[in-house]
Amino acid sequence: MEFAKYYNVTNKLKETLERKEKILFSYTRGYCEGLFVCEDTNDIWIARVFKGYNSEFEEDENKWLVERNKIDKYDFCELLKKKQNYNLKINDRWIRDNYISKCFDLNTIIEDIILMDDENGLESWDNCECDSYNEAIKVIDGGFGIIELSA
Numbered sequence: 001m002e003f004a005k006y007y008n009v010t011n012k013l014k015e016t017l018e019r020k021e022k023i024l025f026s027y028t029r030g031y032c033e034g035l036f037v038c039e040d041t042n043d044i045w046i047a048r049v050f051k052g053y054n055s056e057f058e059e060d061e062n063k064w065l066v067e068r069n070k071i072d073k074y075d076f077c078e079l080l081k082k083k084q085n086y087n088l089k090i091n092d093r094w095i096r097d098n099y100i101s102k103c104f105d106l107n108t109i110i111e112d113i114i115l116m117d118d119e120n121g122l123e124s125w126d127n128c129e130c131d132s133y134n135e136a137i138k139v140i141d142g143g144f145g146i147i148e149l150s151a
Helices: 010-020 073-084 093-103 106-119 133-141
Strands: 006-008 034-039 043-053 059-072 126-130 146-148
Touching: 010 034, 010 106, 034 106, 034 133, 043 073, 043 106, 043 133, 059 073, 059 106, 059 133, 073 093, 073 106, 126 133, 133 146
Parallel strands: 006 146
Antiparallel strands: 006 034, 034 043, 043 059, 059 126
16 A cells, blocks of 8 residues: 555445455445545554535535544554464564565455454544535545545
8 A cells, every 4th residue: 555645445345345245244335425545654544435424423415524543553463464364473563564565465455454444343533524525535635645446
């Protein structure tokens, strides 16, 4: 993943739902209008875009809500190690980041982020109310652009 750039993974979510519908318990078809993922220094950020909700999570057909959450990269590595039955000691960020980027392809990383977010119950770290989808994308983008990821 490119550092500090959001990826539009909405199609990957849809494809994951098609293949693993019985595994995903929080994400469902039509759950959100857009799903975006970004790798940061210590965390992986997830942004969900909802149509028809304000910042208080009340229905408001004229609003769009950007809900963000973060997954700690060390926690993410633990999930990956468990899936591989791998016993690598990850005690610094260089080993952690190399393990993620060099041992897994982008599609696997994205799918595992979706699965981990789902398993954690789609927690919300913060949110931002917007007046349009384009405004929601600008909130997520931050001026750095969004990379489209196909399924």
